[in-house]
Amino acid sequence: MSQTTYVGRFAPSPTGPLHFGSLITAVASYCEARSQAGQWFVRIEDTDIPRIYPGSEQHILACIDAFGFESDRTIIFQRDRLALYQAVLDQxxxxxxIYACQCTRKMLGSNHIYQGRCRSLALPFANQAIRVKVDERCIAFDDALQGHVSSRLDLELGDFVLKRRDGIYNYQLAVVVDDYLQGVTHVVRGADLLDNTARQRYLQQILAYPTLHYMHLPLAMNAQGQKLSKQNMAQPLALDQAPQLLQQAIxxxxxxxxxxxxPQRMLQQAIAQWDRAAIPRGLSLSHQIYR
Incomplete structure (x- = not known):
């Protein structure tokens, strides 16, 4: 697959409008890519259709324009790519x-490590959750901000779900497939997704996909010490305050x-003086409080 040296992406989920934490991720991914003469594009990760928040996709697209981001490719929506994910499951x-699993949350109880109770049952795939078999390998990588990370999925998680019983394709599968098909080389995202990376690198390995480079950004927090999120009532980005909010995110x-x-000129200035080494380390922006 031919590609430029650096291909990055911003991939929000429309479970709510973009907030200041989303803007930090967008700015960092954009400036990191552009500072390396790389490509950058937007992908809407909307496979979890029941959780789509009304109007959030429109708000995301409006923010991309209002804040001056320029995508190098047509914006894609994962809900239009379900056949691709199924083809990989078939593979x-x-x-x-992979195997079918009939376990319900009630059956699993409080145990967060799946013990593989359905591995040998050879259940039919229809109307069941689909899990991937994990092995004893150690998944290790060096994150550009968080340092060395290693994980044993068999000890920490167990076989994990790639397709839910209700037919929804899991985020872990969709993101790995799309990153591969879109030629992504570098992923810049929030530290709340750091623990997803081992699962995604495992899938990359068993599918013989190239492994990617990762940078997990510290999270913006509210006054209560919670990460900004829809669940914690983070304020949507105000389009009419784009320059001021962009300045704060930088x-x-x-x-x-x-x-x-x-916003376009501000981003160009930010790219020209971009310094990855100046990004705060750690999992949260402990001295930054945003609504």
Whole structure:
């Protein structure tokens, strides 16, 4: 697959409108890609259709325009790509790497490590959850901000779900397939997704996909010490305050301040003076509080 040296993406889920934490991720992914003469694009991760928040996709697209981000490719929606995910499941099925699971949450109880109770049952796949078999390998990588990370999925998680009983394709599967098909080389996202990375790298390995480079950003927090999220009532990004919010996001990333101007010019200035080493380390922006 031909590709430029650096291909990055911003991939929000429309479970609510974008908030300031989303903006930090968008700015960092955009500036990191552009500072390396790389490509950058937007993908809407909307496979979990029941959780789509009304109007959030429209807000995401409006924010991309209002804040001056320029996607190098047509924006894609995962809900239009379900056949691709099924084709990969079929591939894993043929390799005997997945199986049907009839376990309910009640049956599993409080145990967060799946013990593989359905592995040997050879259940039919229809109307069942589909799990991938994990082995004893250690998944290790060096995150650009969080340092060395290693994980044993068999000891920490067990076989995990790729397709739910209700037919929804799991985030872990969809993101791995799309990153591969879109030629992504680098992923910049929030530290709340750090524990997903081992699962995604495991899938990359068993599918013989290239492994990616990761940078997990510290999270913006509210006054209660909670990460900004829809669940914690984070305020949606105000489109009419784009320059001011953009200036705050760039500062939160530890970058040299930019002049208030049009968002496009502010981003160009941020790219010109982008310094990855200045991004705060750790899992949260402990000295930054945002609504």
């Amino acid at each position: 894993l099925h043929a390799a005997q790497l 500062a939160a990333l530890g970058q040299t301040s930019v002049d208030l101007d049009t």
